[in-house]
Amino acid sequence: MTTINIKNLVRKNILELQPYISFRDNNAFENPLLMDANESPFGEFNRYPDSTHRNLREKISALKNILPSQIAIGNGSDELIDLIIKIFCEPKKDSVLVMNPSFAMYGFYATINENKVLQLNLNEDFDIIKEEFLNIIQENQLKILFLCSPNNPTGNSISDIEFYIKNFDGIVLIDEAYIEFSEQKSCLDLIGEYPNLIVLQTFSKAWGLAGARVGIAYSSAEITNLIYTVKSPYNVNVLSQNLVLEKLDQIEDFQNNLNEILKERQWLKYQLEDLECISKVFPTDANFFLIEFKNAEKVYAKLIENEILTSKRFLQIPSCIRLNVGSRNENERLINVLKNI
Ligand SMILES: *Cc1c(COP(=O)(O)O)cnc(C)c1O
Numbered sequence: 001m002t003t004i005n006i007k008n009l010v011r012k013n014i015l016e017l018q019p020y021i022s023f024r025d026n027n028a029f030e031n032p033l034l035m036d037a038n039e040s041p042f043g044e045f046n047r048y049p050d051s052t053h054r055n056l057r058e059k060i061s062a063l064k065n066i067l068p069s070q071i072a073i074g075n076g077s078d079e080l081i082d083l084i085i086k087i088f089c090e091p092k093k094d095s096v097l098v099m100n101p102s103f104a105m106y107g108f109y110a111t112i113n114e115n116k117v118l119q120l121n122l123n124e125d126f127d128i129i130k131e132e133f134l135n136i137i138q139e140n141q142l143k144i145l146f147l148c149s150p151n152n153p154t155g156n157s158i159s160d161i162e163f164y165i166k167n168f169d170g171i172v173l174i175d176e177a178y179i180e181f182s183e184q185k186s187c188l189d190l191i192g193e194y195p196n197l198i199v200l201q202t203f204s205k206a207w208g209l210a211g212a213r214v215g216i217a218y219s220s221a222e223i224t225n226l227i228y229t230v231k232s233p234y235n236v237n238v239l240s241q242n243l244v245l246e247k248l249d250q251i252e253d254f255q256n257n258l259n260e261i262l263k264e265r266q267w268l269k270y271q272l273e274d275l276e277c278i279s280k281v282f283p284t285d286a287n288f289f290l291i292e293f294k295n296a297e298k299v300y301a302k303l304i305e306n307e308i309l310t311s312k313r314f315l316q317i318p319s320c321i322r323l324n325v326g327s328r329n330e331n332e333r334l335i336n337v338l339k340n341i
Pocket residue numbers: 075076077078079103148152175177201202203204205210213214215
């Protein structure tokens with residue numbers, strides 16, 4: 001593979017775009033009088049948030065041993081997916097490649113941006129078929145490759161993932177929303193090696209902060225700069241930035257909750273495998289199970305009847321339901337209903 005020049009992959013209007021720069025966020029002051037942003041002098045949340053997320057990026061930097069200049073914070077990783085498509089994909093012209101089945105948001109934002117979405121069909125273990133991948137990238141001009149590992153909704157990790165990074169000469173985005181639940185190695189260590197690689201992580205799953213809407217994109221400083229150029233200036237609010245800073249100081253709580261979920265995952269797996277209505281529990285590296293039922297429609301309806309909400313909207317795997325690991329009480333409530341089907 002030839003070396004990749006990121007500038008050649010960026011939309012021209014984005015390359016020429018002047019970022020909105022907040023003067024106060026980009027300079028240090030001792031005792032500033034803030035009369036620059038038409039804010040109110042009253043109240044607890046009267047000031048705009050730090051548009052550069054400096055404290056948050058420094059804290060994450062120390063934790064992950066990655067430079068702040070290679071860390072971008074989004075309003076959930078959903079916003080980052082949207083921004084990355086906008087940076088690189090020319091509407092009505094460029095195409096992206098997604099795994100099938102996988103997380104729906106890649107195709108959702110690409111479609112809004114009027115980009116074609118090509119599907120990379122997974123094999124029966126929900127892994128990528130290398131030959132198929134090589135064929136598709138040979139026959140099509142593709143801007144972004146979206147990999148999700150562990151994959152949602154299938155739960156498995158993609159094997160030999162560096163092969164796909166190595167062989168793709170556009171942007172490779174690896175979504176690691178569930179990496180904390182997995183024993184597989186994160187691709188974070190590879191961002192120094194591949195300037196076209198973006199690794200997405202989130203505070204929504206293992207960190208228990210879905211309501212705060214905070215996601216992270218790790219990449220080269222060049223791509224990070226582009227994200228900061230196109231994002232809404234105040235994309236992450238003060239409450240959320242402060243909350244995440246606080247949680248990052250409580251690593252022990254995080255670890256305890258994570259261990260509890262992993263323990264419950266194991267317990268739930270044993271319970272599920274004993275059930276008559278189930279034909280297969282797929283292996284998982286995430287905090288959820290993909291389960292094949294003998295009669296998924298009936299099970300899904302029965303669960304709804306009992307106000308137990310699960311996810312069953314995957315066209316390629318119609319007999320499967322995805323459900324996430326809960327607390328012991330929640331898991332027991334689920335098992336008790338499934339036992340009577
Ligand atoms: C849940 C999830 C996310 C998280 O999105 P946020 O916007 O950060 O809440 C990202 N990717 C995948 C694959 C997910 O399942």
